[in-house]
Amino acid sequence: MPSTQAYLMLAATLFTVGLIGVVVRRNMITVLMCIELMLNAVNLNLVAFSSRLSSLEGQIFSVFIITIAAGEAAVGLAIIIQLYRIRATVNIDEVRELHG
Amino acid sequence: MDALTANMPLVVFLLVGTVTVASAILVVAMRNPVHSALFLLVTFLCVAVLFVMRGAEFVGAVQVLVYAGGIMVLFLFVVMLINVRTLPEERITSPYWLGGIAVGAAIFILLATLVRTGPYHQEVNRPDILESIATHTMETTVAANGKATTGPVVHYTLAGNSEAVGNSLYQEYLVPFEVASLFLLVAMIGAIVIGKRELGAMEEETAPDFILDRVKTEHEVKEVVNA
Numbered sequence: 575m576p577s578t579q580a581y582l583m584l585a586a587t588l589f590t591v592g593l594i595g596v597v598v599r600r601n602m603i604t605v606l607m608c609i610e611l612m613l614n615a616v617n618l619n620l621v622a623f624s625s626r627l628s629s630l631e632g633q634i635f636s637v638f639i640i641t642i643a644a645g646e647a648a649v650g651l652a653i654i655i656q657l658y659r660i661r662a663t664v665n666i667d668e669v670r671e672l673h674g
Numbered sequence: 675m676d677a678l679t680a681n682m683p684l685v686v687f688l689l690v691g692t693v694t695v696a697s698a699i700l701v702v703a704m705r706n707p708v709h710s711a712l713f714l715l716v717t718f719l720c721v722a723v724l725f726v727m728r729g730a731e732f733v734g735a736v737q738v739l740v741y742a743g744g745i746m747v748l749f750l751f752v753v754m755l756i757n758v759r760t761l762p763e764e765r766i767t768s769p770y771w772l773g774g775i776a777v778g779a780a781i782f783i784l785l786a787t788l789v790r791t792g793p794y795h796q797e798v799n800r801p802d803i804l805e806s807i808a809t810h811t812m813e814t815t816v817a818a819n820g821k822a823t824t825g826p827v828v829h830y831t832l833a834g835n836s837e838a839v840g841n842s843l844y845q846e847y848l849v850p851f852e853v854a855s856l857f858l859l860v861a862m863i864g865a866i867v868i869g870k871r872e873l874g875a876m877e878e879e880t881a882p883d884f885i886l887d888r889v890k891t892e893h894e895v896k897e898v899v900n901a
Contacts, residue, residue: 576687578797579789581728584691586785588698588717590778595702597774598767603707603753607714610745611698614721617737621730628798630842633730637839640733640740641854645861647745651752652869658756659871667768 581622588615602657602664606650613643683727690727694720707753711746718742729804732836806830807841 588611595608617636624632654664661669678685697716704710718741725734768774813827833841843851 575683582789587695590782591698593781594774594778598771600768601707604710607701607710621725621728625728626797628800628803633733633839634842634847636733637736638854640736644740645858647748648861648865651748652865655869
């Protein structure tokens with residue numbers, strides 16, 4: 575079985591890729607996808623430690639994280655749709671004013 | 675051949691891990707959001723395989739159902755709803771891309787250092803616990819010198835990963851579970867309220883009668899509530 579360290583390195587790589595995506599990309603939908611990527615990396619960490627410590631808690635926490643991710647994606651996409659109706663753009667650099 | 679069979683989990687891990695990281699990078703690199711979404715699907719499925727390899731069958735199944743089934747459909751739906759052809763042909767990266775990559779590299783070095791040297795909690799090598807239902811009881815044990823002590827004792831019954839997670843969710847984690855269901859309700863109402871569209875003057879001319887009736891009723895209800 576691959577070691578916990580291998581899993582942690584893979585999760586760290588996934589998290590970094592997601593973080594770079596959040597900062598670098600300008601398309602709002604892709605930014606939301608990168609956030610999901612980061613949440614998945616955290617889940618990988620939790621599951622790896624769950625089996626290392628032979629405890630179910632990590633798996634239960636990752637189930638809760640998946641729940642949170644689902645709600646976050648639904649609300650985020652609703653905001654994007656509404657923003658697209660108002661501003662006709664999904665470019666994150668063009669919607670940096672907070673007013674109107 | 676024997677070496678390959680013995681190292682099969684490692685080989686699978688390396689293959690799946692490579693595909694995971696490669697498709698994650700492609701999610702960030704693709705210009706078209708539809709392509710990004712499809713590579714995100716590949717990433718999710720590979721992560722589900724990694725979950726199953728680590729003895730978390732239930733989380734793997736939930737990953738496939740919720741992420742690959744639900745969230746991906748939502749993403750693709752929104753991408754199709756927002757017309758892709760009108761996307762600007764300008765550069766896809768923001769002007770701060772250099773700073774973003776620097777921050778990412780710094781975070782990665784930080785995490786890698788932690789992974790390499792971290793003194794973790796001692797490894798517990800009991801994979802059967804991940805597939806067992808725990809029952810907590812108070813039991814009295816009589817020691818050799820006749821002294822009786824009462825204390826909590828945990829018994830493990832071998833069942834299956836899904837059954838164990840389900841039992842734990844409905845016993846130790848019942849309150850977080852209910853809070854999560856409340857959270858989903860709030861998220862659903864929030865998404866509906868945010869995504870709802872008010873009819874503009876232009877659309878009122880072309881809208882069918884039943885929609886106008888509904889809008890009128892909504893306004894009447896609002897007035898009654900506000901009065």
